[in-house]
Amino acid sequence: MTKAEKTVLWSLLAISGIALLAIVIFYIMNPRNIVGDQLVNTRSGAPEEIGEGFSPVYVKPITVLFIAGVVFSYCFFALAQGFISKYVPKSLRYLFLILSVTLLAMGLYEVLFNFTLWGALMTSGAPPNSLVNEYPLASLKINLDFATKTTVLWCIAAFFATVAFKNSLEIKEESSELVPAERL
Numbered sequence: 494m495t496k497a498e499k500t501v502l503w504s505l506l507a508i509s510g511i512a513l514l515a516i517v518i519f520y521i522m523n524p525r526n527i528v529g530d531q532l533v534n535t536r537s538g539a540p541e542e543i544g545e546g547f548s549p550v551y552v553k554p555i556t557v558l559f560i561a562g563v564v565f566s567y568c569f570f571a572l573a574q575g576f577i578s579k580y581v582p583k584s585l586r587y588l589f590l591i592l593s594v595t596l597l598a599m600g601l602y603e604v605l606f607n608f609t610l611w612g613a614l615m616t617s618g619a620p621p622n623s624l625v626n627e628y629p630l631a632s633l634k635i636n637l638d639f640a641t642k643t644t645v646l647w648c649i650a651a652f653f654a655t656v657a658f659k660n661s662l663e664i665k666e667e668s669s670e671l672v673p674a675e676r677l
Contacts, residue, residue: 499572506568512561516554529639532558533622540622559642566650570657578661590658597651603644611637 494502516532523531532555535541544551577586607626614624614637625634 494571494575502568502572505564506572509561509565509568512557513565516558516561519554527625527634527636529555529636529643530625533636533638538620538623553638555639555642559646562646563649566646566653570653574657574661577657578664581661583662586658586661590655590662593651593654593658597648597655600644600648600651604641604648607637607641607644611641 520531525531525536531541533541533553541553542551543554543557577589581589610626610628611621611624615621622636622638624637626637626640627634
């Protein structure tokens with residue numbers, strides 16, 4: 494990886510990290526009874542939109558979280574791959590690879606579950622942004638838009654981790670060369 498490529502990745506990592514931090518602060522500053530609802534809806538139930546009213550382009554905070562999370566996880570694992578292959582013992586890399594594949598599989602199940610539940614609940618005629626999952630605890634309600642986007646993000650991050658750990662196992666121990674970018 495060239496110095497220019499690393500600079501771009503570090504810059505994108507910092508920008509996406511700041512965006513994630515801003516979303517976390519927004520989340521904490523707007524507590525709700527339904528997990529994730531503040532990133533999807535206003536207190537009155539209308540869609541929460543960043544930029545609405547003063548910009549022709551506006552997005553929900555959950556969309557910013559999703560985009561920033563994808564960029565952050567890609568940049569993080571692309572930059573960490575060289576460190577992993579140099580400093581993390583091979584046996585631990587195998588363990589992390591198995592863990593990342595397991596997290597990917599669990600995430601895929603959750604995505605399928607959330608989309609199925611979301612689709613079934615939409616038949617009630619309620620707005621998609623207002624639908625919540627009350628399973629398995631009725632006292633813990635989770636906004637389905639939030640749950641679905643965060644589990645898809647979880648899958649994407651687990652995929653990037655899986656690729657990074659798999660590639661780190663293919664790098665020769667004495668070499669500091671990274672696997673070509675097209676393998677990511």
